[in-house]
Amino acid sequence: MAFGLYVHFPFCKNRCSYCDFYKELHTVEQEKAFYEALKIETELVAEHQAVIDPEIATVFIGGGTPTLTNIKRLTDWIELLKKHFTFADDIEFSIENNPEFVTLEKLQAFRELGVNRPVFGVQSFNEKLLKVLKRRHKPFSVYKSIYLANVLGFENYGVDLIFGLPAQTAKILSADIDQLIDLDPPHISFYQLTVEPGTDLARRVLAGRLKMPDQELNLALYKGGCAQLAEHGYKRYEVSSFAREGFECRHNRGYWEGGDYIGLGPSAHSFVRGQRSSNIASVREYIEALTEKGKRPLVKDKSTVDDRMLEAIMLGLRTSRGIDRHQFAARFGVALEKKLDETQYKIFLESGHLVADSDSVRLSEEGIYLADEITRRLIK
16 A cells, blocks of 8 residues: 655644744754755665555645745755655655745745645634734735745645634634635645643643633534535535545545655654654654764654554544444454444434444434544543
């Protein structure tokens, strides 16, 4: 099977208040050292390509802020990658973009390198809420980014939108979605804001300077947003993912369905032939391990097969397809029902929150709104 490749570009110019992904403030010197280490890691992975198919089905460059990248260094790395691996004819190649850094020249360069799916971090069109998130872009930057994507002929691109922000009302969210729909992106990720420990947002919430919406309001915002997107032809194929027909993110589907993927860069995770690993979340240690010791800075994975079965259930129930019974049994050697609480399973079937047939188990339209609670009660 072809595999997915994720690259973590760990640099930003600004620290958003809610983000807990690993990142450092961008400097030219650190970026240069990062790419030298990334090349070494790529070659080390290639030496062990016997354990995976050498064909890459999807590439996703995330961060951080990949839009900051030096194009020449990115080009050199991609050329090295193509020396060792084959790109599938229909490869999906995504890269995240912060709107304030998007230019015609940058997007054109990405396109020439093979990127066919830019992703734009919109988050909101409301300037007060953007300030709460500590996002530096203005709504104009979003309009410009999407305009340029269309000018350059990108048929596939995605945008991210967040709901559940402090002081966000249904009216504000509806206006955000209306503006997004006017731009007609093929793919929309519609995420609920979560307060992650250690972030600036968490500190402000704990200090009482910001108040998060309660569970009832969040559910109302989510339901309303889903209905608005559905009215305009967006199909929900995962709890937070909506797309026009044929524009679902194949890279993310690989994660959800237990496919092989390699992660390169600090904090990136890999999953190959049932074995999980991750790189250390430190640019300095990542660079030192590769350039001075010539080995990947891997962190030992302590998860068990049981952990991976539970993960497969949780991820599967988040998708519209649900959990494929045959795939689950083939992957783990055990029937899906053996890992579900029998009493809760029957209750949710009878209530209509779960739908089951000979091929799959999935949440119903009503069940999807209670996905976390149902999953918690289903798992033994």
